[in-house]
Amino acid sequence: MHEGCMTTPAPTESCALARGCCGHQVRFDGASPAYRRVLMAVIALNLGGFFAVAAGGLMQGSAALAANAMDFLADSATYAVSLWAIGKSVRVRSGAAVFKSASLLVMAVSILGYAVWRAVTGQPPEGVVITGLGLVGFAANLIAALLLVRFRDGDANVRSVWLCTRNDLIHSLGVAAAGGLVWLTGSRWPDLLAGLLLGGVFLQSAISILVQARAESRAAHAAARTL
Template sequence: MVHHKAPPPAPEGAACAAAGCGCEAAARAVENGSPAFRRAVWIVLGLNAGMFALEVVQGQLAGSMALQADALDFAGDSATYGLSLFALTQSLSFRSKAALVKGVSLAIMGVYVLAAALWRTFVDGTPDAVTMGWVGALALSANVISALLLLRFRDGDANVRSVWLCSRNDAIGNVAVLCAAGVVAYTATKWADLFVAAIMASLFLSTASSIIRQARGELRLQAAA
């Protein structure tokens, strides 16, 4: 009787792959890339982490849930690149556990944004459209800079090439925030801000759920091996 060996558990990037977030191959590219590519990723990681902090703070000050939801995107990218860089010499078990932590963290933030957006529907007040506009524009610029830094290393490799897809998808969220800022300024109401926040947070909850399921599956495979 032939016994088929179970396939090895996928790395942390595979958890992102299940979510369809567009950055899973970028994580593998970090692992397989040259030292120069990894240095560029460190710069991109700094940009993403900085924008996450800025959008969280300015989102609170401006009363904008869309900015806080967009911050989730930067948080997710920071976690993806950061874990990929840190976990290069770690075990598959560590990487799967790190992915699980990432998924749970994103889920918590997504629930917070959704709950806060729901609460804001019953509270008077309009977000600061000017702050939404300049922070959204800065976030879009950060993603464009990230794409330009990383696209230098494309050279036909599908994994590295996927970094563009990741940055492109991030830019969609930035554009959504800018559109919401324009509608808020034109209508002097909060509804566009809350709508964009709810949509983005819902997408991140879906992503977090997929990451958690995939990471738990990897851990079960590792335990059975």
């Protein structure tokens, strides 16, 4: 990175969000008041979504709703980690991204395991309730995505927030669609398949975030050795 960028106390968003700054590749690290405010709003949205969807998931025994509720809760925690990591060293930010990758991996395995367990033991949940809560979750996630879209290109820590939010949109639509199919068919399988598919989405994102975080950590170590 150009020395002029490194010595600037707080780079402007127009510079930080650009693909190049001072003629060099730059990844936005979240160090702006606007991003912090957006992240706090998104954390509040996810906590609200968790309480709303978790209540319905517990009552209905829905794999899709349970996955959605876990998603909201995990995102609230990982976004708080992102907020804490802003302004820290590359090593710390990469470590935060690795933590979030691990949380996505745990969530993916939990969702897949719960879906399999429900396939063996569960009864069909109420499709209308699943669809309604899926749409509630979609609305919350859409607001979060609109707030975050201008920050989607950044370092592993920032990018992981965007990927989680994007996954949430996909997840909520999948939940709503699964509820409609449960209502039409009277079968629990659409709900279970939605849980399995969305668990796969989280698994892919966990791997993507981990790969980027490790690459950034190696680059930081290489740069430090050249000083």
